[in-house]
Amino acid sequence: MFKLDIIKDVLVFSIVYVPPFLVFSKFWRDKKKSNLLLVLIGIAYMITCIFTENFIPFIFVLLNIRYLRHRDGPYEFDIRRFKFFKALAAVVVFYLITIGISITETIILSNFRVELKQQDIVTHMANMSLNKFLIMIPVVIIFAPILEEFVFRWLLFKKIFTKRMGVYLAAILSSLIFAVIHFSLNAFPIILWIGIYNCYLINKKGYWYAVFNHCAFNSVTVAALLLQKLNMM
Structure with missing residues (x-):
């Protein structure tokens, strides 16, 4: 271990x-x-x-x-090109498909009677004290999305893989690496989907749209964990 x-x-x-x-x-x-x-x-x-x-x-x-x-x-990273309501609409589309993937995964795992443990960071945050949890909030919903979108979407997807293998294969490969590096079989399908969808966002709309979608996803997880902690208290 x-x-x-x-x-x-x-x-x-x-x-x-x-x-x-x-x-x-x-x-x-x-x-x-x-x-x-x-x-x-x-x-x-x-x-x-x-x-x-x-x-x-x-x-x-x-x-x-x-x-x-x-x-x-400023074009590629120009925050002035970011339109909040367009980004919000993209998040809604993302979550509708995410819910479908989550339901499908749950049905498959239930049929095969397979139980997979939660992602390590989720388990870690669920078990930490409230004070430490509050410190972790900006790390999870701000620092991580900006860092990971830069590494996996801007650098790996756009600047390295796309030039060598085209957009579609680049999106799949960079998203697979993104999903694997989170070390969670339970969350693998959702994280893979985040990667593919954010490749679309950065390619069609820009870097900050991908960051916003990533922030939104992490924020929902953090909010659920925070509510759970407050209820336990």
């Missing part, structure tokens, strides 16, 4: 936390800044990620977005 946890941590670190720094380092070298300073920043980045989890990668994603807006123009 301990070895499995280490493998999970290494995979999350490598696939989710490292890419924002690699993008940052590319921009740093493009500006011809000090390589020694970049190494020192990298060491500090890796160490602080161990203790702060996704907070430092989230900060580096914001730095990367700021540089990208300056280098490529």
